[in-house]
Amino acid sequence: MPNICLTFSTSHPAEKIHQALTRLEGLKAWWTHDVHGHSGEGQILTFTFSNNGSFDMQVIRNNGNQVCWKCIRGPEDWLGTHIEFNIQETPAHNQLMFRHTGWAEENPFFHHCSTKWATFLLSLRDYVETGQGRPFPNDVKIEAIGM
Known part of the structure; x- marks a missing residue:
């Protein structure tokens, strides 16, 4: 099975990265403005990208250095996939x-998502470092149709 693997480093505190991954205001600041739900283990987060659809993520893990979600609703290619964030201090x-x-x-679609994840991870890094990310709909567009 193919996986998308990306990384970045920052001199900013690990706690700031963790908060950007677990607080609604943090998630809205780097991935999409339309986020609802709860980030506790077993809870559901919903991420909506306007007419491009939405994703329900069940929180599998949320501790100081790891956040893991399982896609339980969204595009067929995403169903059952896991999104993992590991912070190494x-x-x-x-x-x-x-x-x-x-x-x-x-x-x-895998190739599209791989590139989009790269743009959103840079948005996450920018948010952690400057307080300003580029979440959808103000994200970096990679497709001629605007996504």
């Missing part, structure tokens, strides 16, 4: 290791 910097695992195949 070092004295010099903090590293975010991202994985979107469980894809059935590498198809055009």
Whole structure:
């Protein structure tokens, strides 16, 4: 099964990264403005991207250095996949290791999502470092149709 794996590092505190992944105002600041739900383990978060659809993520893990979601509603290719954020702390910097695992195949949508995740992870890094991300609908567009 193919996986999307990305990373970035920052000198900003790991707690700030964790808050951006677990608080609604943080998620709205880097991924999409339309987020609802709760980020506790076993809870559901809903991420909506206007006419492009929405995703329900069940929170599988939420501790100081790990956040993991399972897609339970959304595009067929995403159903059952896991989105993992692992924060690795070092004295010099903090590293975010991202994985979107469980894809059935590498198809055009997989490639699209891989690039979009890269843009959103840079949005997350910018939000952590400057307080300003680029969430949908103000995200970096990669497709001619505007997504």
